Amino acid sequence: MAIPGSYNVLNRLAIFLVFTALIVPVSVYGAGERSKSAADWLEQLGPALNMTSYRGVFVYARGDSVHSMRIAHRYRDDKVQERLVIQDGGSGEIVRKGTDVVCVLPRQGKVRLNQVIPSGPFAKAFSNQSVPLSQWYNVELVGEDRVAGYSAVIVALNAKDAFRYNHRLWLEKSTGLLVKSNVGGAGKVLEHFQFTSLEITDDIPDSEFEIQTQGRAIARSVSPKDEVAAPVNLDLDGWRPGWLPEGFLPAAAPRSGSGHAVAFSDGVAAFSIFVEPEGTVKMPSGVSRIGATTVYMRELGSGDSRYLITVVGEVPPKTAKQVAESVQVDSALALNVGRP
Numbered sequence: 001m002a003i004p005g006s007y008n009v010l011n012r013l014a015i016f017l018v019f020t021a022l023i024v025p026v027s028v029y030g031a032g033e034r035s036k037s038a039a040d041w042l043e044q045l046g047p048a049l050n051m052t053s054y055r056g057v058f059v060y061a062r063g064d065s066v067h068s069m070r071i072a073h074r075y076r077d078d079k080v081q082e083r084l085v086i087q088d089g090g091s092g093e094i095v096r097k098g099t100d101v102v103c104v105l106p107r108q109g110k111v112r113l114n115q116v117i118p119s120g121p122f123a124k125a126f127s128n129q130s131v132p133l134s135q136w137y138n139v140e141l142v143g144e145d146r147v148a149g150y151s152a153v154i155v156a157l158n159a160k161d162a163f164r165y166n167h168r169l170w171l172e173k174s175t176g177l178l179v180k181s182n183v184g185g186a187g188k189v190l191e192h193f194q195f196t197s198l199e200i201t202d203d204i205p206d207s208e209f210e211i212q213t214q215g216r217a218i219a220r221s222v223s224p225k226d227e228v229a230a231p232v233n234l235d236l237d238g239w240r241p242g243w244l245p246e247g248f249l250p251a252a253a254p255r256s257g258s259g260h261a262v263a264f265s266d267g268v269a270a271f272s273i274f275v276e277p278e279g280t281v282k283m284p285s286g287v288s289r290i291g292a293t294t295v296y297m298r299e300l301g302s303g304d305s306r307y308l309i310t311v312v313g314e315v316p317p318k319t320a321k322q323v324a325e326s327v328q329v330d331s332a333l334a335l336n337v338g339r340p
Contacts, residue, residue, distance in 0.1 A: 038139045038155050044176035045169070051075045052175045055208070056148065056198035057087065062191050062291030072208040081209045095211050102211060133267050136160055136247045137167075145170055147179040148198035157268055163245035163319045164269050165190065165292055175200060183292040183314060190292035191314070239275045239307075242326035245319055264313075271313020271320065273327065278306040287317045296320035302329040 055072040073082040086092040137157040152170040170180035183191040247266040263272040288295045296311045309327045311320040
């Protein structure tokens, strides 16, 4: 089944893809000069994505779709600035200055995201370094390589259950910067990211972080969760998932038009749940997948109201389906949907 070609589905997918790239912590790595373990390298990854300044071009392959983006990323005076520009297909760019993010996407105008968690551009989740990854993944160093002219170590994260994918990360040896990654399952690579050119440098002028694409401004916000509730007892203003894979905790709550949305992460993978009133256009139910990104949609009735439940994320189809089918909605949501 192909991804439905509606604006709403593409908008949810765009929000998820941008949002999951925005949930990375800033902390200081302190492993010292001792030999680093796989866990040490993962601890360094989050800070490296923010605190390393660089520019370059990377390719991102998802299924049969391959795209390239140019990026400039600078960390100066405890503030992150970055700009990503689509290099093929439709035009578009993402510019971030501190906690202010503006996305200029084809046919969608500008999307402004305020009060986001500081992040790197293609970090997937890596949202909580306190998450005990070893409970959900076998983590190990598996070798060394060279990527875009830089030496890198390779860290493998192999899932311990069928509810998440395997990940392989290439981290630049002097900084810990992510320079290549694969997401896969059942022996297949489903998504692939890799720098094709890279310069790690602090010498990046302000002009490289200015928006150059014009578009209609649309205000949106993404707020971090100050306190993480237990998933089973999660109360989300009239709806909640009845089941989540072990280890997935609420990460943040992006705005989703007239509906509700919450993202969940296990520290490596992430998915978002969207709950929206059913529109006038009939949306197909079922599962779709682009690379490792799954979209599962279902309709749900509650009293006199009907809702569209969508799960989008880098999880296997069976996981997205089980999460979506477990979502429960009560009458309180009907009173709150559409309110700011």
